[in-house]
Amino acid sequence: MRDSNIRRRERIDTFFKYLFEVTGYVTIALLGGIFFMLVYNSVSFFAEISPVDFFTGNQWEPESSEGKYSIVPLVISTGLVALGSMIIAVPLGILCAVYLAELAPTRVRNILKPAIEMLAAIPSVAIGFLGIVLVGPGIAKLFGIQNGLNALNGSVLLAVMALPTIITICEDAINAVPKTYKEASLALGADTWKTLFKVIVPAAAPGIIAAVMLGLGRALGETMTVLMATGNASAIPCGFLDSVRTITATIAIEMGEVPYKTTHYFALFAIAAVLFIITLVINLIGEYFANRRRRFHA
Amino acid sequence: MENHAKLAAHDMNLFFGEKQILKNINIDFPEKEVTSLIGPSGCGKSTLLRSFNRMHDLTPEAKIQGKLTIDDQDIYHPSQPLTQLRKRIGMVFQKPNPLPKSIFDNLAYALKIHKYPKSEMEDLVENALKESYLWDEVKDDLKKPATKLSGGQQQRLCIARTVILRPEVILMDEPCSALDPISTHKIEDLILKLRSDYTIVIVTHNMQQAQRISDKVAFMYLGELIEYDTTDVIFNNAKKELTRNYISGHFG
Numbered sequence: 001m002r003d004s005n006i007r008r009r010e011r012i013d014t015f016f017k018y019l020f021e022v023t024g025y026v027t028i029a030l031l032g033g034i035f036f037m038l039v040y041n042s043v044s045f046f047a048e049i050s051p052v053d054f055f056t057g058n059q060w061e062p063e064s065s066e067g068k069y070s071i072v073p074l075v076i077s078t079g080l081v082a083l084g085s086m087i088i089a090v091p092l093g094i095l096c097a098v099y100l101a102e103l104a105p106t107r108v109r110n111i112l113k114p115a116i117e118m119l120a121a122i123p124s125v126a127i128g129f130l131g132i133v134l135v136g137p138g139i140a141k142l143f144g145i146q147n148g149l150n151a152l153n154g155s156v157l158l159a160v161m162a163l164p165t166i167i168t169i170c171e172d173a174i175n176a177v178p179k180t181y182k183e184a185s186l187a188l189g190a191d192t193w194k195t196l197f198k199v200i201v202p203a204a205a206p207g208i209i210a211a212v213m214l215g216l217g218r219a220l221g222e223t224m225t226v227l228m229a230t231g232n233a234s235a236i237p238c239g240f241l242d243s244v245r246t247i248t249a250t251i252a253i254e255m256g257e258v259p260y261k262t263t264h265y266f267a268l269f270a271i272a273a274v275l276f277i278i279t280l281v282i283n284l285i286g287e288y289f290a291n292r293r294r295r296f297h298a
Numbered sequence: 299m300e301n302h303a304k305l306a307a308h309d310m311n312l313f314f315g316e317k318q319i320l321k322n323i324n325i326d327f328p329e330k331e332v333t334s335l336i337g338p339s340g341c342g343k344s345t346l347l348r349s350f351n352r353m354h355d356l357t358p359e360a361k362i363q364g365k366l367t368i369d370d371q372d373i374y375h376p377s378q379p380l381t382q383l384r385k386r387i388g389m390v391f392q393k394p395n396p397l398p399k400s401i402f403d404n405l406a407y408a409l410k411i412h413k414y415p416k417s418e419m420e421d422l423v424e425n426a427l428k429e430s431y432l433w434d435e436v437k438d439d440l441k442k443p444a445t446k447l448s449g450g451q452q453q454r455l456c457i458a459r460t461v462i463l464r465p466e467v468i469l470m471d472e473p474c475s476a477l478d479p480i481s482t483h484k485i486e487d488l489i490l491k492l493r494s495d496y497t498i499v500i501v502t503h504n505m506q507q508a509q510r511i512s513d514k515v516a517f518m519y520l521g522e523l524i525e526y527d528t529t530d531v532i533f534n535n536a537k538k539e540l541t542r543n544y545i546s547g548h549f550g
Contacts, residue, residue: 180395187351187391188459189384190411198407203398 038276041269045069048263054270060234060250062264069267071274073236077151077244078275081226082219084155084240085162089219090212092159093166097208098196100167101174120164124224131157131229145241149231152240157225162215169214173207174200206290213286220279223248247275301328304497305350305387305467310364312345314357319345321521323364327467327514332489332498334508334529337518338549343501344392346518347469350499351387352380368467385412388460392472394452396444401436401455404444408459426462430454431488450481457488461496468492470500474507486511505545509533517541 046054049069057070096116100109135156136148177200185195201208223246231243232253251268258265303326312320320342327333335343345354350373354360366373373383396404405423414422423440427433432454436447444455453473460468470489474482482504489498489511502508508515508529515532517525517540525532525541536542543549 178395180391180393181397183353183356183391184395184397184456184459185407185411186356187353187384187389188408188411188463189381190407191381194411198410199397 035273035276038269038273041266042273044261045263045266045270049267058236060245062254062258062267067263069263071247071271073234074245074247074250074271075274075278076236077230078220078246078248078278080151080237080240080244081154081158081230081246082216084151085158085219086212086216088155088159089162089166089215093163093211093215094170094201094208096163097167097170097174097211098201101171102196102200103192116164116167119160120168122161124161124222125228127157127161128225128228130160131225136229139241143241147231147243149229149243150241151230151237151244154226154230154244154246155240157229158219158222161222161225162218165218166211166215169211170204170208173204173211176207177203202293205293209286209290209293213283216282217279220275220282221248223252227252247271301330303327304329304368305499306367306370307346307349308365308367310346310349310362310366312342312349312354312363313361315359319521320349323523325516325523325526327497327499329497330494331513332493332500332511333514333516334512335499335501335516335518336503336505336508336544337524338544339503341518342521343518344471347471347499347501348389350467351384351389351469353389355380381411385463386465387467387469388463388465390453390456390460390468390470390473393476394449394456396447396452396455396459398443398445400441401444401447402440404455405459405462408462412463422462426458427455429461429492430458431484432458448481450477450484453477453481453485454488457485457492461492465496467497467499470498472501472503475503482507505533517544519544 049067054069054071056072057068058072059068059070060073061068100112104112131153132149136150136153138148139150139153139156140146140148181199181203182195185199190198226244226246227249230246230249232245232249233243234245234250235242237244251272254264255268258268306326307323310320310323311318323346325346335347337343348354349362349366350368352373354362362374368383368387372378397407399407402423405426406419409419409422424433424437427436432451435451436442436455444452447455453476457468457473474485477485486507489500492498493511493513500512512529514527515529516523517532517536517538519540525536525538527536531537532541533545536545
């Protein structure tokens with residue numbers, strides 16, 4: 001009686017152990033599957049277009065008679081928009097998180113936190129409208145240019161979209177810093193600012209880096225907003241005031257109309273694969289820096 | 299002849315919200331002596347200790363009445379610069395709390411806060427580590443994360459981080475409670491050595507420790523100061539029955 005009971009419990013234990021293991025592997029399998037799908041379809045593309053042209057050219061014009069497939073303008077566009085959004089969102093996000101976690105009175109916090117979380121719930125199409133109706137014209141007016149649908153517009157909007165992610169995760173990271181660090185610093189006679197920026201923020205660095213990487217991932221991968229707000233000109237941009245066309249927007253625009261299994265069709269997989277690799281590398285870099293800081297923690 | 303009162307509390311009451319934690323405390327700690335605060339858990343020893351370097355400033359619901367002084371200057375006077383005050387009154391905590399930096403940077407951080415010139419840092423760090431009997435154990439890897447040291451080494455590092463600023467007073471809140479007997483012994487040796495230069499106030503639950511290291515002992519119970527006298531009197535000739543009962547282990 002007792003024996004069989006124990007054996008049953010051991011079986012249940014084993015079952016759950018494998019169940020959890022499987023859920024872990026499913027994620028890896030999905031990641032691998034997506035990558036395989038992208039690479040598999042890209043191979044057909046590179047059979048026709050040389051990688052050298054793909055990575056060095058300066059025009060993306062699949063519709064033109066000779067069919068120009070260069071990813072360079074798209075990568076620069078994507079990078080420019082994402083970089084701009086991070087320049088805006090990272091300092092803003094970290095400072096806001098520090099304020100929320102360490103300085104804000106409870107009453108302010110209770111209003112600010114739900115408001116920030118609400119920001120994350122706004123659909124990207126709505127943010128796109130904001131760009132067309134408000135931010136774009138504003139930029140045009142501010143810089144005295146004709147067209148406000150440009151990289152800067154996209155950066156501002158993506159910053160808005162990345163902020164809730166960055167703030168929320170940064171705040172969690174800052175809250176997770178042991179109170180003893182703060183006490184140690186204050187007891188040595190450090191003021192609040194030194195304690196915040198020399199002790200608490202560095203101690204929260206792994207989490208903050210993770211937050212920035214997630215925000216950057218969001219900015220690189222965001223499609224609808226940049227499609228609507230950045231003008232979609234597929235030439236190499238010279239600055240934030242030029243119209244740009246990101247990898248994501250290109251795929252979204254062209255995938256619906258491209259004939260099945262043509263070079264153009266496979267080309268879209270190839271640029272998606274490049275985007276995938278870029279995001280992966282950025283995540284790995286983030287992970288590396290996060291780990292380097294982590295060894296100082298108990 | 300007793301040394302002059304370095305730290306003192308006059309008619310001090312402390313509340314956390316509605317709850318009164320310290321009741322009418324009057325005490326002074328003589329300069330360059332070691333004073334132990336003893337008493338059962340929750341009697342307010344640590345709370346009293348933390349009042350002197352204003353750690354309660356972090357707790358908005360803490361309210362303090364009465365007067366606390368260092369060299370007869372009011373610790374809570376609005377014109378008292380808090381950062382300077384905490385430099386003068388250093389603190390060592392119950393759980394060793396090195397910052398997540400290297401051994402060297404933990405000490406250098408204390409110096410940087412108070413704008414010591416960079417050129418002096420290395421010497422000061424070495425000196426502080428020597429004073430805390432830690433130098434020989436860590437001199438070859440000052441770049442190592444401080445959190446990788448053993449508990450006893452971490453606590454000595456925290457003491458080094460306090461003495462490097464040359465405070466006038468060192469407050470210690472059960473500095474050995476998280477340590478093994480050997481580390482405890484090393485810290486006690488260190489306290490006895492520091493005694494000649496600093497005024498030390500230490501909270502301890504360890505009666506033998508209080509006896510070994512202190513010149514004077516204060517016994518507290520339920521937020522009140524019951525008896526305060528030389529170590530010898532408290533342990534061998536206490537006037538209050540409550541003190542005698544606590545010392546002999548009848549409660550607490």
